[in-house]
Amino acid sequence: MASQNEGLHAVLSEEEQAGQAYFDKIIAEDSRIEPRDWMPESYRKTLVRQIGQHAHSEIIGMQPEANWITRAPSLKRKAILMAKVQDEAGHGLYLYSAAETLGTPRDKMTEDLIAGKARYSSIFNYPTVTWADMGAIGWMVDGAAICNQVPLCRASYGPYGRAMVRICKEESFHQRQGFEILLELANGTPEQRAMAQDAVNRWYAPSLMMFGPPDEDSPNSKQSMAWNIKRFSNDELRSRFVGMLVEQVKVLGLELPDDQISYNEDTKQWEHGPLDWEEFKDVLKGKGPCNAQRMERRRAAHEDGAWVREAAAAYADKQAQKAEVA
Numbered sequence: 001m002a003s004q005n006e007g008l009h010a011v012l013s014e015e016e017q018a019g020q021a022y023f024d025k026i027i028a029e030d031s032r033i034e035p036r037d038w039m040p041e042s043y044r045k046t047l048v049r050q051i052g053q054h055a056h057s058e059i060i061g062m063q064p065e066a067n068w069i070t071r072a073p074s075l076k077r078k079a080i081l082m083a084k085v086q087d088e089a090g091h092g093l094y095l096y097s098a099a100e101t102l103g104t105p106r107d108k109m110t111e112d113l114i115a116g117k118a119r120y121s122s123i124f125n126y127p128t129v130t131w132a133d134m135g136a137i138g139w140m141v142d143g144a145a146i147c148n149q150v151p152l153c154r155a156s157y158g159p160y161g162r163a164m165v166r167i168c169k170e171e172s173f174h175q176r177q178g179f180e181i182l183l184e185l186a187n188g189t190p191e192q193r194a195m196a197q198d199a200v201n202r203w204y205a206p207s208l209m210m211f212g213p214p215d216e217d218s219p220n221s222k223q224s225m226a227w228n229i230k231r232f233s234n235d236e237l238r239s240r241f242v243g244m245l246v247e248q249v250k251v252l253g254l255e256l257p258d259d260q261i262s263y264n265e266d267t268k269q270w271e272h273g274p275l276d277w278e279e280f281k282d283v284l285k286g287k288g289p290c291n292a293q294r295m296e297r298r299r300a301a302h303e304d305g306a307w308v309r310e311a312a313a314a315y316a317d318k319q320a321q322k323a324e325v326a
C-alpha cells in the first residue's frame, strides 16, 4: 500500500521512516494504532481535534437536559434523567482520557473550550422548551449519536475505539428512554400528543445536521476515512439515520416534518428535503439560539469547581510527600 504520507518520506529520519512504514502497515491491515506507536503528527492532530470536540459535546450536552431535571413529571422520570445526564459526564471523561493518551492534557482541552477556541456539537445550541424535548433528544439526538458512533467503535486508534464501545452501549439506553417518553406522550391527551409532535418538528433538522456538512463541504472526511478513523461519510450516515427515523416514527404514530423523504433504489440511500446549511454555519460561528448561554454556564461551572481542583492537587502533593518519606 502507498504510504499515507508519501511526500514526507524524504524529510523523515530513519527511525521516523520505520515508524511511518509500521503505521502504514497497521492501517492497511485495518488493525489498531496504540498510544506508544509512532504516528504521523497530522493523524495525532486529527484525533485530538475529533475526540476533544466529542468530549466537549458530551459535557456541554449535559446542559439542555439538566434544564429539565427539577421539572421532570415524576420521581421515576427524574431519576432516569439524572442518570442519563451523569452518563454524559462519564462519556466526556472517557473521551478526555482517550485524548490524553495522545499527549494533550485535559486541562488544555478545557482551557480551549472555556476560551471559545474549541468546537462542540451544533445540536446543543438549541433550547429545550418542553418536557417532550427530553423525548425528542433521547430518540433523535442520541439516535443520531448511535448512528455516527457505532462505526467509531472500529476507529483505528485503540483508546478511542474502546471508549466508544462503552459509550454506545449507554447511548442505546438513552435512545430507548427518549423513545418511551415520546410514545407515552403520543398516546396521551391531545395536548401531550401535540407537544410530542412539536418537539419532533423542532429537533428533526438540527439532528440531521449533527452528522456534519454535506460530503462536498467536509474538508476532513476523506483523510479521516483513509486513516480508518471515520468509516462512512457524513451524508452516508445521515441517510442511514433518516431510514431509521422513517420506520420508528410509525411506531410512535407521529410524523417527520419532511415530505421529501424517499428511498433511492439506484443509490440505495435514503434522501431527505433540503437543510438550512446557513443556519448550521451560524451556529458554528457562535450565533445559535443558546451558544452564549451554554458557554457562560460552562465557564461558571469551571470557576465554581476551582476549589475541587485545588483540593485534589493539594491531596496529591501530600500523598507524594508521604510516599517520598516512606
Ligand code: BYC
Pocket (backbone or CB within 6 Å): 049, 050, 053, 054, 055, 057, 058, 061, 062, 088, 119, 120, 121, 122, 123, 141, 142, 144, 145, 148, 149, 209, 210, 211, 212, 213, 217, 218, 219, 220, 221, 224, 230, 234, 284
Ligand atoms: N457541530 O470536515 P467535517 C452526543 C465541524 S455528542 C459542530 O465533516 P469531521 C451526545 C467539524 O468539526 C455529539 N461542528 O469534520 C452528547 C469541522 O471543523 P474543524 C458529538 C461540526 O470531523 C450528550 C468542520 O465542521 N459527536 O451525541 O470529519 C447527549 C467541517 O466538518 C459539526 C461527535 O463528536 C457539528 N454537528 O466530521 C446526547 C462524534 N459537524 O474541526 C448526545 C465524533 C462538523 O475542522 N465526531 N463540524 O474546525 C465525528 O464523528 C466528526 O467529528 C463529525 C464531523 C461527523 C461530527
